Amino acid sequence: MLTLYYSENLNPRLCVATARHLNAPVRYQSAAPLAPGQSEAFARLNPNLRVPVLAADDGWTLWETDAIACHLSGLCGRADFFPCGEQLPEMLRWLSWSAMHWGQACAGFYFQHLIVPRYGPAPLPDSVMAGHASELQRLAPILEAHLAQRRWMLGDTLTYADFRVGAVLPFATEARIDLSGHPAISRWARQLGEIPAWAHPFAGL
Incomplete structure (x- = not known):
């Protein structure tokens, strides 16, 4: 087990x-x-x-x-969710982009506005937060343009790339990440929110 x-x-x-x-x-x-x-x-x-x-x-x-x-x-035999073969490079591109760019910028806001109040570590300096804000302003249009052309990150089917790139979205309001000017990202976030396991992962645990 x-x-x-x-x-x-x-x-x-x-x-x-x-x-x-x-x-x-x-x-x-x-x-x-x-x-x-x-x-x-x-x-x-x-x-x-x-x-x-x-x-x-x-x-x-x-x-x-x-x-x-x-x-x-x-x-679980879910090659549709974590695809291999021809889709694997595309999957890895977005996992890498999230890890090295988008996720890091979002994580700064998550840390500052959720982790600091909850656990008490020292807040990030204003200069660091300004850098994260600048990165979000640079990166959000990239994600917006990508999602404007497709329903999910890799096309018509939900994959782990959606979960990974969207990891911070359930905390966006608390983290003060403003995505209101990006309708495709907002639509995608709503779609993710309709998935029970995504919306309420800890229910019943």
């Missing part, structure tokens, strides 16, 4: 939403690896002391959200 260790933060939320959308055969376990007394035991699951982590009863583990999504999609 597989166990998915998670919290309710950004990447773990994405991972739980993916697993529930796939109806993956996993049990869900909330975890706080940095809590007092937890680090030593959790390091055996993930030396980075982060969630999500997928763990099997025999001791096998897999960490990092995209890797877990790939594994669960294969386990």
